Amino acid sequence: MKDYIATIVKNEKIAENIHAVTFDLGEEPKVRCGQFGNISVGGTHLLRRPIAICKTEGTTVTFCYQIKGEGTQKLRDLEAGTKLNVLMPLGNGFYVEDNEKKIALVGGGVGVFPLISVLREYYGDKIVSAYIGYRNKGAVCGVEEFMKATRFVGVTDDGSYGEKMNAVQAFQADLEKGNRPDVVLACGPTPMLRALKTLVEKENLNCYVSLEERMGCGIGACLVCVCDQTNGKKARVCKDGPVFNSRDISL
């Protein structure tokens, strides 16, 4: 992990309310898929914003972000050449065992972005099925990347792109047709992950989920990001996660 002084190379809109920012770090980072960066948007915003690492190429790193509140609005307005502090890579990330050949990616909302990094790390070596849910057609992004999966099912809440269903329902429909993965990797809003946890427990599938908690330090020191584990103990999402086996956490 390093606190890079990163230079914005590109910062552009890629879908409705969603932007992608690419930084040059000045050196090639060593990143595992599913890890994140904690970005200082400067000014009076003392707390950094945690954003999943979407892709790295040479010395550059790209983050995709939804414009939500003050921090992401400020980030959207920054131009190429601006320098920001980016602490990365943080968290444990996703890991797939050698004997897990068939991967299902289940993502919704801003949870689709870390799954792009998974696909980039594992395509070629694995059979990857991606079930990706968007709010509507305007929010659809990353399709070029997801098309590299062995199978890509894109769906929307209102049916304006793909079928009208959510990512968990799309995954379940394929499961019912006998397309059973060795491991499920997921990221998305808590209600989506909760529905997925119920499904994978019923189907006895191995599943890892990446959680999005409000964060402070991003390095395990402030305890802002704790979540409940099924063993009754607490875990820090930034340091012990953000990826957990779905059996180990309460949603």
Ligand SMILES: Cc1cc2nc3c(=O)[nH]c(=O)nc-3n(C[C@H](O)[C@H](O)[C@H](O)COP(=O)(O)OP(=O)(O)OC[C@H]3O[C@@H](n4cnc5c(N)ncnc54)[C@H](O)[C@@H]3O)c2cc1C
């Ligand atoms: C590990 C991780 C990875 C993430 N990856 C992405 C991503 O790839 N793309 C993306 O668009 N968003 C991602 N998020 C959510 C993103 O961090 C928040 O949307 C963002 O911090 C909102 O900041 P804001 O100032 O615009 O909003 P505000 O609502 O003004 O934020 C106020 C405070 O709440 C925190 N906060 C608000 N919403 C969230 C949230 N859902 N999760 C965590 N902290 C939150 C902010 O960091 C800030 O400290 C991720 C969150 C985590 C924890």
Ligand code: FES
């Ligand atoms: S954000 Fe500080 S401990 Fe996780």
